[in-house]
Amino acid sequence: MHYPEPITKLMDSFMKLPGIGPKTAARLAFFTLDMKEEDVLDFAKALVDAKRNLSFCSVCGHITDKDPCYICSDTSRDRSIVCVVQEAKDVIAMEKMRDFHGLYHVLHGTISPMDGIGPEDINIPDLLKRLQDDTIQEVILATNPNVEGEATAMYISRLLKPSGITVTRIAHGLPVGGDLEYADEVTLSKALEGRREI
Template sequence: MHYPAPISRLIDSFMKLPGIGPKTAARLAFHVLDMKEEDVMNFAKALVDVKRELTYCSVCGHITDTDTCYICQDKTRDRSIICVVEESKDVIAMEKMREYKGLYHVLQGAISPMEGIGPEDINIPSLLTRLKDEEVQELILATNPNIEGESTAMYISRLIKPIGIKTTRLAHGLPVGGDLEYADEVTLSKAISGRTEI
């Protein structure tokens, strides 16, 4: 279908977002057309502001609008524990839990040979620097439970082992409210091997 050039460019722009196909992109573009101009301008400004005003924390790699993020600046955090995650959205998910009181390190990706991403392409060197400089006693590897996340966790744990810092991995298994019959074999295997006494 042929759209006027401005709508066509907007559809193409929406399609660059993850999970947005041609139909959803067209629906969003036509929704923008129906919005008030002030709302469209605020939306466009929000997009530009995200790119211009946010950067990565010089200590942990989390997104921030200052040189050091609010978590690294918080003197009440337990500085003996660092939780290693793949993305900033993982930090936000952990913070919603309100139980973890340590620091974070954001890798900004995971090792993925299929995509040409090696250890040197993610935020591992600064993690090693932090481990030398800070009084870290435990490193929690909270990478995703997929091939890339597991590979990244294994790689980091091998690097850390000679340093002598306790390295742990988040437990994996059945989600609360999940049914056994719908769980795959890998999930069940992780749940069995990670069982705890009650």
């Protein structure tokens, strides 16, 4: 079916989002056309503002509109524990349970040789720099329990063992192959409680 060019461009833009195929993109495009112009402009402004005004914290790598982020700036947090996660959305998932009061380090990915992603391609060098601070006593590896997450956790644990820092791994209360962002607070809390040294 042939659509006018503006609709085709809009559909192509929606299809760049994860999980959006041609049918959903067409539905979203036509829904957008039915919206009030004011709402469409607000939506477009929200997209542009998010892209322009958000960056990554220079300390932990979490997404933020202020540097350092609100977690790194919070002096009441336990600075002796750093929880290492894959993505910024994992920090948000961990914060929802309200049981962890330490700091975070966001890797922005995992080691994946099949995809050509090595340790230097994710935020591991910055983690090593942070750990030179004698304040940090424990690193909790909270990467996803899938092949890449496990490989990344094992790599980091081997790097840190000689340093004398306690390295723990969240327990497998999470389903293997699952993602932190989709886990409920109880599951995350149990996984954190059952962490073990690796």
